Amino acid sequence: MRLFPKKFPNDEDGQVLKMLYKQGVDFNKPQIVDFFIGIPDSESGNALSTALRNDGFSCELEQDEETKEWTLYCYVEMLLIHEEIVNVQRRLDELSEPFGGYTDGWGVMVD
Structure with missing residues (x-):
């Protein structure tokens, strides 16, 4: 079966989707999408993690060893x-704002 080019919006998210499509990701089945949230410190990150879990998200807080920046x-x-x-x-931004957080992109693991 031949894959025909699919149209994607001309924005950053559309570009990521286009790249995933070209890499052969199956858009007809659910994928695990990782959303990244920049957060100022571990205390804020843990509090936000709890709030997001209560909203149905699965989360992990990590600190970059080199930059010391926190990401949820x-x-x-x-x-x-x-x-x-x-x-x-948008929802993650709304929930993150009170904790000093902001969404910083997303991705999907590709085989």
């Missing part, structure tokens, strides 16, 4: 639909 990784199983990804990022 949130995992969601979902179809790769542009509008849905944008909506999740």
